[in-house]
Amino acid sequence: MTVAIDVAGLRKAYGKTQALDGLDLSVAQGEVHGFLGPNGAGKTTTIRILLGLLRADGGSVTLLGGDPWTQATGLHRRLAYVPGDVSLWPNFTGGEIIDLLGRLRGGLDAGRRASLLERFELDPTVKARAYSRGNRQKVALVAALASDVELLLLDEPTAGLDPLMEAKFRDCIEEERKSGRTVLLSSHILSEVEALCDRVTIIRLGRTVETGSLADLRHLTRTSIMAELASPPDGLDRLPGVHDLDVEGDRVRCEVETDKLDGLLRALTAAGVRSLASQPPTLEELFLRHYAGDGPQRQEVAAAAPDGTSA
C-alpha cells in the first residue's frame, strides 16, 4: 500500500514543554485514519508540522511523498486543511472565504460548493463575525471538501457541530472514502472515529501509544463479564487474563482479556451459569484506559501495547 503520511520519531518542544516526544503515525493512501488523543496530547502540533507551519525538532516526516517543511507549497496543492479552532476574517462573508481559500488552494468545484452549502445549511452571505462556532467550522469544511485534493487534514472538525450536522459530516467523509481520498481525522469523539475510521492512532503526551485497525485494538482490550452462578466459583483468580475480579457469593464481576475469554467461560459454565452479561470492549474503554490516571494498570498496558503494530 502507498503511504500518504509517514511520521517516525517526531519530536517538537515549545521552550521547556515537550509537545511531541517520538510520535509515530502512518496513514495509507485512501484510508480514513483516526487520530485520537486527549487535549494537549499533540494532535494539533502534529498536524501543523504536517502542514509545514512548524518545524520539527527531530524525527522524520513524509507527506504525500515529500517533505512538508521544504516542499510545503507544492504539497499544499494536493491537500486541504480544516483547523480545530476556525478563526475567520470578521469582515468577509462565509461565501467569500470559501472562494478565497479554494482559489488559493488551486480552484474549487462550483457544483460541489453549492451542494455542500445546501447540505450543511450554511448561509454564505453572512459576515464571518456573525457566525456561531459551528457555522465557522462549516465554512472551513465546505472550503476543504469542495476542493479537488488527495488528502484532507481535519483537526477536530466536528467540535462545534450539532448532532444533525455531525451526521451529515459523517456522510461526507464516507463519500470521500469511496472516492479514494485520504483523510486524517483528529478527534476525541470516539463514536465518530469508530464509525468512520479504518485505522486509528492513539497518542498521549506526544507519543503514540496504540495504532492499528479497530479490530486489532479491540483484541488488545478486555471484555467485561457479569454472571450469576449456581454455586460460588473456584479458582477464577488463577485464570490467566482475568482482572478486577469481584466475587460476592455466587455473583461474579470481572474483566477479561478478549483472547482469554474462552478459558473464563469454561470455568463459569463449570460452576453453572444462571445469567450472563458480557460487554464488548469499546474504543472508549481503550481510550480511558490510556488516559485515566497513571496507575500501575495503565503503565502495564502501555508496556504491553507495541507501538506502530500494523503500520
Place this chain on the structure above:
Amino acid sequence: MNTLVGTGPLTKLALRRDRIMLVIWIYAFAAFAGAAVYGFKKLYPTVAGREEFVVASNHNTALLTIYGPFYGNSLGSFTAWRDTVLSGLLAGIMSIFLVVRHSRGDEEAGRLELVGSAAVGRHAALVSGMLVACIANVVVGVVMAVVPIVLGIPAAGSIAFGAGVAFCGLTFTAVAAVTAQIAQTARSARGLAIGVLLVAFLIRAIGDSVSVTGPIWLSWLSPIGWAELTRPFGAIRWWVFTLPLAAAVLVGIAAALLAVRRDYDSGLLATRSGRPAASASLRSPFALAWRLQRATVIAWVIGALVYGVGIGSAAKGISGLLGSAQVRRVVARMGGQTQLTNAYLAALISLTGLAVAGFAIAAVLRLRSEETDQHADPVLATRTGRIGWALSHLVIAVGGSVVILAVAGIGVGLGHGARSGSLGTEVARMAGAALAQAPAVLVVAGLAAALFGLVPRASVAVSWSVLGAAVLVLFFGETLQWSHWVMDLSPFTQAPKLPGGVVSAAPLIWLCVIAAALGLAGLVGLRRRDILA
C-alpha cells in the same frame, strides 16, 4: 441595580490590564503641557513679543482653524492656545479607546462571556470601562493643571485649562458608551465615536476660524470648543463647565437607555449581509492583503491630502507670526522669509514622515496580527508560500507609504501654491520634498519586517518603541542638545530637510539599502521559524 454587580472588581481588572498604557497616556499629556510652557518661555520671553504673535495669530485663518484664538498674551494663554484643542482631541481618543476596549472589545474577544457568566451584572463591563476612562481623564486634568503651576503659571488658569481637557474627555467617554451600543462591532464603535470627535473638532475649527468676523457660535456647539471657551487664562468663565457636565450626563443616560435594548456582542444596527461569493479578483495573497488593508490606506491618503493642504495654506502667513523685530533680524540673516517658510514646511514634512512611518509599521505588523489571530494558518496551508504571503503585506506597506507621502506633498503644494501663486512648481517641489522622507520611512518598515521575521513576539512592542524614540529625537534632540551619534541613529535625522535643505544622494541610497537588508532579514527569518498560533 443588580445589572451593575461586579463593577468594582471589573474596574480593578481593567485598570490592571491598562496600567502601562494609562501611564504612557498620562505621561504624554504631562509632557505636552510641560513642553508648551517650557518652549514658549524660551521663544517669547517678553510681553511685547508675545503680544505681536497674538495679534498676528488671531488674524491667521490656518492657525485659528487648528488651535483656536488667543485669550490673552500671558505664558499661560500661550500654553492653553497651543494645547487645549489638541489635548481635547487626545483625551477624546483615549476615552473612546478605553470605553470600547472594555465593553465591546471584550465582548468580541469572548472574554466577557466567561466573565459575564460569573456574578457580574449585564452593564458592569460598560460601566467599568467608563469608570476607567473617567479616572484617566481626572488624572489627566490634574496633571495638566499641576505641570503649568509647578512651572510658575497662575493656578486658577491652570486649573481651568486642565479641567477643560478632562471634561472634554468625559464627554467623549459618554459618546463612546453610546456608539458601543449602536455599532455592530468594536471597530465600528470606535470609528463612529472618533467620527463624532472629528465633527466636534471641525465645528469648532469653522467657528474659530471666523471668530474675528463671523459666527463664533459654532464653537459653542462643540465639546472641544467648550474647553477653549472657558478662556483659561483670560477672564475665566467657570460656568462653561456645566456644558460638558450636562452633555456627559445626558449622553450617559442615553447610553444606559440603549444598553438595555441590545444583545451581547451585537449592536442596535443590524449586521448587513454581504456577497454570497467572492469577487473574481479575490484570488491571490496580494488581493487578500489589499482587501484587509485598503480601508486603512484610503483613510490615510485622504487624511494626508487634508493635512497637506492645511499646512500648505498656512505657510504663507507664517512669516508674519514670527514677527518680532528680533526674530525678523535673525530671519533676515538666515536668508529671508522664503527661508522661514521653507523651514516651517520642512519641519511639518518631517513630522509627516514620522506619521507615515506609523502607517508603515501598522501595515507590516498586520502580518503579526494575522498570525496571532490564526488567520495565517489556513492561508499558509494552501499553495501560498510564506514569502508570497509576507511580501503581499510588505508591498502594501511600502507602496502605501510612498503614495501617502506623495499625496501629502501634493496637498502641501496645492495649499501653498494656491496662495503663493505658483501652483505647478510648488506641487512638484513639495511632492519631491515629502518623497525624500520615503527612504527613512522604509527603514522603519524594514525594521518592523525584520523583527516580525526574527523575534515575532517582541515585534509589536519594539517597532512602536523605535518609532517613539525617533519622535523624541525629532522633537527634543536639538533642544536638549543630545550628542550627535544618538540623533544620527534615527533614519529621520538622515533624511534631507526639504524644502530648502540640501539633497545628497548618498544618505538616501544608504537608507534604501538598509531598508532592503532589514526586509530581507525578516523574510529569511520568517522562512526558518515556526508560525506561532
